[in-house]
Amino acid sequence: MINPMQLENLTILVTGASSGIGRETAVLLSKLGASLILVGRNEEQLIKTRSLLDGTLHRISAFDLSNYDEIPHWIKEISSVAGPLHGLVHSAGVQFTRPLRIMSSESIEELMRVNVTAAIFLAKAFRQKGVYASEGGSLVYLSSVMGFVGQPGQSAYSASKGALVSLAKSLALELAREKIRVNCIAPAIVSTEMSEKMFEQLSPEQVSHIKAMHPLGLGQPRDVANAIAFLLADTARWITGTTLVVDGGYTAH
Amino acid sequence: MTKQDFLRELENVLELDVNSINEDQILDDLDNWDSLSVMTFIAMVDEKTGVTLSASKLADAKTVTDLIVLLGDKISDL
Numbered sequence: 001m002i003n004p005m006q007l008e009n010l011t012i013l014v015t016g017a018s019s020g021i022g023r024e025t026a027v028l029l030s031k032l033g034a035s036l037i038l039v040g041r042n043e044e045q046l047i048k049t050r051s052l053l054d055g056t057l058h059r060i061s062a063f064d065l066s067n068y069d070e071i072p073h074w075i076k077e078i079s080s081v082a083g084p085l086h087g088l089v090h091s092a093g094v095q096f097t098r099p100l101r102i103m104s105s106e107s108i109e110e111l112m113r114v115n116v117t118a119a120i121f122l123a124k125a126f127r128q129k130g131v132y133a134s135e136g137g138s139l140v141y142l143s144s145v146m147g148f149v150g151q152p153g154q155s156a157y158s159a160s161k162g163a164l165v166s167l168a169k170s171l172a173l174e175l176a177r178e179k180i181r182v183n184c185i186a187p188a189i190v191s192t193e194m195s196e197k198m199f200e201q202l203s204p205e206q207v208s209h210i211k212a213m214h215p216l217g218l219g220q221p222r223d224v225a226n227a228i229a230f231l232l233a234d235t236a237r238w239i240t241g242t243t244l245v246v247d248g249g250y251t252a253h
Numbered sequence: 254m255t256k257q258d259f260l261r262e263l264e265n266v267l268e269l270d271v272n273s274i275n276e277d278q279i280l281d282d283l284d285n286w287d288s289l290s291v292m293t294f295i296a297m298v299d300e301k302t303g304v305t306l307s308a309s310k311l312a313d314a315k316t317v318t319d320l321i322v323l324l325g326d327k328i329s330d331l
Contacts (some may be wrong), residue, residue, distance in 0.1 A: 098300070099293040101266060107300060153292050200307040201295045203288065 005233040008033035011085050011133075012232060013078070015065060015122070016092030018045035020192035021142065023052070024221030025089055025228050030054040032229055037078055037085075039063055040092070065092055065118040066110075075125035084133040087232040088126050089140045090119050095194060097153040097201065108156045115160035116167070123171050127178060136179025138232045141168060142224075143184040145247045161186070165243050172241030181240040183231045188247035190219040216248035223248075254301055255329050259321060262301060266293045278317045294320075302327040 012029055016022030018040030026036050030053035038046045043062040050058050059082055063074055079085055094114045098107050119141055126132055126139060146154055147161035164184050171182040189195050189210060195218075199207050211218060227246045230236055245251060254262070260274050267274075267285050280286045295306050304327055314320050321328050 096299065097292060097296050099289060099296060101268070101293050102297045102300065104300065152289060153296065197305060200309075201292075201305065203291070203308045203312065206288070206308075 003032075004235045005229050006033050007087075007229070007233055009035075010087060010232075011035045011037065011082055012087035012089065013037040013039060013075070013085055014089045014091060015039045015118075016090070016142075017049050018042050020091075020194055021187070021190060021221045021224050022089070022091035023049045025091060025225040027052050027054075028222065028225040028229055029232070030058065032233070034087075034232075035059075035082070037061055037082055039065075065122075066113045068113065068118045068121040071118065071121040072125040072128060075122070075131055076128055079131045085126060085131055085137060086133045086135075087138045087140070088122060089142075089228055089232070090122055091142050091228075092118070093142055095157055095198070097198075098156055099153045100155065103156065111156050111160050112163075115157075116163045119164060119167060123175070123182065127175055127180060132178065132180060136181070138236065139168075139171070139175075139180065139182045140228050140231045141182075141184045143168075143186040143243055145186050145188045145245065145250050147184075147186055147243075148245070148251055168243065169241040176240065181231075181236065183236070183239060183241070184243040185224060185227050185231070186243050186245045186247065187219055187224045188214055188250035190221055190224055192221060213253065214248040214250050215252070219246065219248055254324075254327060256321065259324070259328050260317070262297055263294070263317065263320070266290060266297050274317060276316070276318045276321065279315060280317070280320075281315070298324065 012034045014022055014026045017026045017038035026038055026049055035057040037059045038049050039061050040046050041064050046060040094111050141164045143164040144161040146158040147165050150158055168182045168184045224246055227244050264274050267290055298304055298306050
């Protein structure tokens with residue numbers, strides 16, 4: 001029996017590993033054999049994630065990605081201890097609803113800093129000599145169906161997630177020579193603490209409307225983690241610059 | 254945020270003239286207290302106070318005073 005998605009002897013960094021999709025991704029990647037570097041702001045939550053992983057060669061690095069200028073140096077230090085990196089998943093993200101009437105430049109900048117600028121700096125950090133493995137690597141960004149379709153109050157968030165779709169294309173071309181592949185996953189709504197919080201702010205009618213937009217129902221973190229593992233593993237050896245939509249049929253409408 | 258600041262923010266959310274709202278105002282009597290305004294109001298409260306209001310609690314509010322009560326100590330009397 002073969003497992004085409006096995007990740008044995010690969011070191012993969014996961015941002016946003018303290019909760020939700022990032023945490024579930026870390027768990028799945030560890031079961032596929034990867035050694036992980038768990039990144040998030042809250043060390044306590046990262047320790048909890050580590051306790052859920054298979055295997056023992058996993059590291060924790062508490063870091064605030066909004067300090068993007070420090071990302072290259074910080075990643076260099078990590079790889080000097082953990083060895084070369086084979087993959088990176090940028091699952092950390094900021095989401096909030098801001099209709100135009102109350103849109104502020106501060107809220108746009110907060111959103112762009114983590115969702116987009118940090119994504120670019122993570123790629124800059126990953127491609128440093130000695131950081132990525134000589135056989136190449138795979139970067140996976142968490143975009144969203146909001147990068148393709150709209151929703152009132154989501155303009156800034158949509159813009160940030162759409163930016164990742166086009167970012168992956170340019171980076172795919174720029175990094176092909178280094179055999180670094182760059183792709184996005186675009187999920188619809190997945191049951192996590194973040195989506196629970198979002199639903200709380202909506203009326204019951206709005207919530208049932210959103211649920212009805214998902215013909216296969218809301219997603220589970222594992223649904224997205226599976227797609228991420230596919231893009232990291234050798235199964236996606238010939239895939240770069242693309243976005244895999246994982247949305248239970250949300251954008252089929 | 255003071256009560257006065259809150260009233261000004263609410264007027265801004267609803268695109269009403271300054272000083273056109275008082276605490277006794279009944280929300281359902283406002284033409285533009287609709288789903289987009291509610292969404293905008295929740296986002297304004299999140300941005301200004303860090304409080305995440307739930308839509309179900311908000312649905313129970315009948316007057317501007319009820320909104321102020323929802324925010325508890327985030328709104329001072331001054």
